[in-house]
Amino acid sequence: MLSRKAWVFISLLCITAISVFSKSSWILSVYHDSFPPQNASLCGCDKCLKEYDPWFSELMNASPEPFLAMKSNISQDTFTWWKGIQFEKRSFSYYNTTVERIFQVFPPSPDFAESSPDHCRTCAVVGNSGNLNGSRYGPLIDFHEIVIRMNHEKKIYIWLKANKDLVMILSPAFMKYVHFVWLKNKGHYPSTGFLTLILSMHMCDEVSVFGFGADRAGNWNHYYEILKNQRLRTGNHHGNLEYELIQELYQRQKISFFRGW
Numbered sequence: 001m002l003s004r005k006a007w008v009f010i011s012l013l014c015i016t017a018i019s020v021f022s023k024s025s026w027i028l029s030v031y032h033d034s035f036p037p038q039n040a041s042l043c044g045c046d047k048c049l050k051e052y053d054p055w056f057s058e059l060m061n062a063s064p065e066p067f068l069a070m071k072s073n074i075s076q077d078t079f080t081w082w083k084g085i086q087f088e089k090r091s092f093s094y095y096n097t098t099v100e101r102i103f104q105v106f107p108p109s110p111d112f113a114e115s116s117p118d119h120c121r122t123c124a125v126v127g128n129s130g131n132l133n134g135s136r137y138g139p140l141i142d143f144h145e146i147v148i149r150m151n152h153e154k155k156i157y158i159w160l161k162a163n164k165d166l167v168m169i170l171s172p173a174f175m176k177y178v179h180f181v182w183l184k185n186k187g188h189y190p191s192t193g194f195l196t197l198i199l200s201m202h203m204c205d206e207v208s209v210f211g212f213g214a215d216r217a218g219n220w221n222h223y224y225e226i227l228k229n230q231r232l233r234t235g236n237h238h239g240n241l242e243y244e245l246i247q248e249l250y251q252r253q254k255i256s257f258f259r260g261w
Contacts, residue, residue: 043117044205048115049201062177063202064173064177067110070103075173085175106164121146122146124148127193127196128193130214131212131259131260135258148196183238194242211223
């Protein structure tokens with residue numbers, strides 16, 4: 001069953017190994033289109049995520065293009081914000097040169113498939129919260145057409161060897177948009193999971209969310225780690241606000257939300 005699924009892997013990419021110096025770039029194979037006007041529907045689901053909602057549509061329509069392309073340009077202001085969350089501190093000129101070099105290896109522009117009224121693209125966004133442990137969500141996750149996972153950085157170089165034509169790099173402008181438009185500039189920067197969730201709503205007709213938030217004891221831990229700090233919180237991320245927004249999306253029937261407990 002799994003071999004027939006269109007697995008989509010999203011992971012934090014440490015760029016130094018491939019001549020890009022962002023610690024917050026991503027790998028994935030996706031699609032993107034603009035949001036339709038009121039009462040329009042582009043998908044074959046019973047209820048499409050992109051159905052008109054004033055609050056949701058305003059947030060989504062404010063988005064820049066999610067992915068870098070060969071001809072992408074970001075502003076100095078966006079670069080300055082983005083550089084503030086990086087390990088590297090090199091110049092805007094160095095960034096632009098690096099982007100040019102990257103697109104000598106990877107596809108020059110994203111190859112998106114558009115939504116279709118005769119197809120319902122279902123996506124499972126799987127975070128790495130400890131609330132996944134013992135949840136038995138595996139079969140339900142596998143039921144989706146596309147599975148989007150956050151995973152450990154070290155595995156990304158194995159994926160790069162598979163097919164470089166499926167690599168896409170998240171734009172710093174999109175990261176800033178999520179931080180300023182969705183999170184109102186709260187927290188130091190968005191979590192990997194929340195960035196992925198917002199990205200998934202550009203890709204999918206139906207989104208189901210797993211593995212986000214604290215565990216039943218209130219710890220913001222990872223399912224793959226042994227928990228040593230019993231009062232673990234979210235560090236640089238505004239986890240509580242991100243969780244409130246996920247709940248808001250669920251209440252507005254934009255996503256399905258599976259808490260794990």
